[in-house]
Amino acid sequence: MDANFSKSPFHQREDGFVRVKSYQVLTGLLIGFIGYSFSGLLYFSFSPAGFNIKRLLLTLFFVAVLIVPLVSGAFRQKLYFRIIETPLHLRGLFGGVIVLGFISSLLSSFPERGLQEVGLYLLLTLAVLAISISDIDEKKLVYGLVFIGVAIGLYSLGYGFKYLIYLDYGIHSWPYSIYQFSNPRALNHAQGWLIPLFALLPLCTLPSTEILRKIRWLPLVAMYFFMLVSGTRGLPLALMMAFAVAVWLFGGLIRPLALIHAKAFMVALPVYLVFILLIPFLVNNSLPLDHSFYRESYDNGRFSLWLMAWEAIKSNGVFGLGPQHFVILTTDGPASPHNSLLQWACEWGVPATLGLTWIVICCGYSYQKNMKQRIRSEKLTSKQQWVQVAVFCSVMTAALHSMISGVITTPLSQMLMILVIGVAIRFHYKENVAMVLSLPGGISLFRIAVGVITGALVAIYFVIFHGDFFLDTYSLYYPSTMMAPRFWLNGAFHM
Numbered sequence: 001m002d003a004n005f006s007k008s009p010f011h012q013r014e015d016g017f018v019r020v021k022s023y024q025v026l027t028g029l030l031i032g033f034i035g036y037s038f039s040g041l042l043y044f045s046f047s048p049a050g051f052n053i054k055r056l057l058l059t060l061f062f063v064a065v066l067i068v069p070l071v072s073g074a075f076r077q078k079l080y081f082r083i084i085e086t087p088l089h090l091r092g093l094f095g096g097v098i099v100l101g102f103i104s105s106l107l108s109s110f111p112e113r114g115l116q117e118v119g120l121y122l123l124l125t126l127a128v129l130a131i132s133i134s135d136i137d138e139k140k141l142v143y144g145l146v147f148i149g150v151a152i153g154l155y156s157l158g159y160g161f162k163y164l165i166y167l168d169y170g171i172h173s174w175p176y177s178i179y180q181f182s183n184p185r186a187l188n189h190a191q192g193w194l195i196p197l198f199a200l201l202p203l204c205t206l207p208s209t210e211i212l213r214k215i216r217w218l219p220l221v222a223m224y225f226f227m228l229v230s231g232t233r234g235l236p237l238a239l240m241m242a243f244a245v246a247v248w249l250f251g252g253l254i255r256p257l258a259l260i261h262a263k264a265f266m267v268a269l270p271v272y273l274v275f276i277l278l279i280p281f282l283v284n285n286s287l288p289l290d291h292s293f294y295r296e297s298y299d300n301g302r303f304s305l306w307l308m309a310w311e312a313i314k315s316n317g318v319f320g321l322g323p324q325h326f327v328i329l330t331t332d333g334p335a336s337p338h339n340s341l342l343q344w345a346c347e348w349g350v351p352a353t354l355g356l357t358w359i360v361i362c363c364g365y366s367y368q369k370n371m372k373q374r375i376r377s378e379k380l381t382s383k384q385q386w387v388q389v390a391v392f393c394s395v396m397t398a399a400l401h402s403m404i405s406g407v408i409t410t411p412l413s414q415m416l417m418i419l420v421i422g423v424a425i426r427f428h429y430k431e432n433v434a435m436v437l438s439l440p441g442g443i444s445l446f447r448i449a450v451g452v453i454t455g456a457l458v459a460i461y462f463v464i465f466h467g468d469f470f471l472d473t474y475s476l477y478y479p480s481t482m483m484a485p486r487f488w489l490n491g492a493f494h495m
Contacts, residue, residue, distance in 0.1 A: 027134045029064055030127075030419055031144040033057040035151035037180075037412050050180040051489040052469070052476050054411040059465055061415070062123045065130045066458070078133040085429065090362060093355045095450065098122065100352040101323055102457070108322020112464055113493050117323035119461030120487070122454060124414060131422025132429070138387035141423055142204045145197055149219035155180070156222045163275065167283050174276055175231045182485050184230035185405055189413035192235055192401040193420055195223050196242065196393035199260040204383050217264060224268035229276060238401035242393050249368060250389055253375065257386060257393070302338050302404060305330075309337035312346040320349035324486055328494050333484025335491035336409050340402040343409075360399075368392070370428055388427055394420050409486055 037054050069076045083091070098118060105114025136144075159179065166177040175184045198220035207213045227235055243261075246254045308329050312321055321328065325347055327335040336343050344353040371392060375385055398417065401407050408414070468474040468488065476488045484491040 024135065026061075026064060026068060026130055027136050027140075027144070027419075030061055030131065030415060031147055033061055034412070034415050034419065035148045037415070038148065038151040039154040051182040051186065051411065051485055054415070055488065056469065058411045058415055059462075061418075062127060062461075065123070065127050068130070075130075075133070079129060082129050082133050082425075082429070087362075090359055093359055094125070097348070097352045097355040097359075098453070098457070100319065100355070101348050102453070104319040104322050104348055104352070107319050108325050109328060110322070110325065110493055112460075113324045113487075114322040115457065115460045116464045116487060119457040119464075122457055123461060124418065127418045128422045128425065131418055132425035134422070134426065136423055136426060138204075138384045141197075141387060141391075142200055144419075145200060145219075146205065148194070149198065149201055149216070152219040152222050153215075156218070159226075167280060174229055178226060178230055182489050183483070185232070186410045186412065186485070187226060188230055188232045188235045189398075189401070189405065189407045189410045190416055191223050191227055192238060192398045192407060193394050193413065193416035195220065195227070195235075195239060195261075196257075196390050196397055197420075198223060199257045199264070200387055200390050202260050203256060203386055217267070220260070220264040221268045221271070224265045225271055228268065228272040234401055234404040235397075237404075238397045241400050242396035245396055246389060246393050249372065249392075250375065253385055253389055254393075257390060301334075305334060305337040306339055306342055309339070309342040309346040313342070313350065316346070317350045320345065320347045320352070323347050324491075324493075327484055327486065327492050330484070332492050332495065334406075335484040335486035336406040338405050340408050343406075364399075367424060367428055374427075374430065391420060391424050391427065395424055 037050070037057065069079060098121070101118040101121070102115070105111050105118055108114045159177070162177045162179050166173055178184045178187050181187045201216045201219060205216050207216060243254065243258060247258075309326065312326075312329060324335075326337055326343060327333065337346065341353060341357065344356055348356075371388060374380060374388070380388070398407055398413070398420075408417075468476065474488070474490075474493070476490055
């Protein structure tokens with residue numbers, strides 16, 4: 001690792017800073033769960049049940065996020081100050097969105113499922129804030145990526161077994177050789193977060209041997225190979241658009257990252273051509289020339305889903321169908337309209353969607369503005385700048401991809417969202433050091449109401465989860481709804 005990383009401003013602590021190990025525990029736990037979700041030789045399964053296991057891992061992380069404030073006063077203090085650093089109008093908007101989601105859930109056909117998602121959004125927000133107050137910096141993020149990269153390597157080894165099996169299948173079956181994911185798109189959702197970041201491994205690591213210098217390319221090459229195997233079109237489009245935005249905002253700074261991606265793709269492409277086209281041709285004497293672009297339709301049914309969501313918005317504009325309720329329009333799936341804005345609008349209602357959209361716009365504008373100022377200040381080394389640009393591209397790719405796919409619904413994507421957005425906020429508040437301040441002593445009725453509502457929604461989330469997963473009160477794996485994953489693999493709760 002380059003010594004320049006040690007000059008990061010995040011390593012410069014003021015006197016009195018309290019190093020709390022729980023910060024590192026949370027970040028390490030999250031990265032561990034993400035790596036475990038990929039490590040095919042440690043968690044070897046050809047069944048789609050991995051979707052629900054990933055949901056379990058995410059929920060276990062939520063439990064850790066709730067436990068840490070109970071045992072660490074410093075964590076509670078830093079979390080409080082992170083919240084009050086957020087502009088008041090954005091805090092108010094988010095609170096309004098949660099209240100609207102609560103009302104929408106109570107008015108919906110299945111209130112418990114609506115409340116489950118509202119609780120999920122609250123916990124995701126709390127988890128992002130928890131990562132944002134950790135002591136993770138550019139160097140530690142790269143270390144985390146190394147760990148996840150090793151897991152990708154294990155996943156790639158496990159894929160070899162699947163590959164041998166699928167040699168005997170039809171030419172259009174290759175996307176489903178992606179194992180441990182209920183659908184290849186669930187992998188694509190995770191790839192949108194990871195592909196921009198994995199370019200940092202060849203750039204920001206300096207292994208001592210030639211073999212390690214080559215291995216550090218493996219995660220990015222593997223990700224591009226699996227992207228080609230999955231036959232996705234939305235992810236490449238989102239990646240190209242995200243890098244175009246990065247070029248527009250940061251100019252030549254993106255060049256080293258772009259070159260890494262180009263080289264990795266040029267390695268992945270011939271591997272794909274040999275193993276997915278040439279070898280199957282030699283084995284089966286049939287050449288799947290149209291494999292990568294095969295679809296039953298150009299839009300793969302998305303336009304009909306979007307039209308369905310639009311009709312629901314016109315009929316239920318204020319409070320929507322209820323969080324997580326899009327599936328009642330499609331009977332047995334898909335369980336989301338494959339567009340985040342339409343999903344919010346048809347399920348949560350137009351007012352809640354406008355609030356969420358405004359929060360995203362304000363945060364995104366403030367983040368990119370602050371980031372350009374950090375780069376121009378020349379306080380960051382070149383490698384720190386590359387890390388921060390890669391994080392920006394990761395967030396941008398996922399956001400753009402969510403306009404045509406269910407990025408915001410799958411559990412592994414949500415775990416990566418917590419990590420990447422949490423790190424982005426951490427970089428945004430780079431002067432994050434301990435503030436020797438005390439929490440306000442007064443307790444207002446408003447704070448009590450906020451605490452009661454938040455606690456109730458979080459409690460409802462865990463009560464429903466416990467009943468679903470541990471008491472078998474819900475069919476998690478209903479076989480006829482395999483194309484309807486949402487909270488669980490079986491998102492068709494109305495059947």
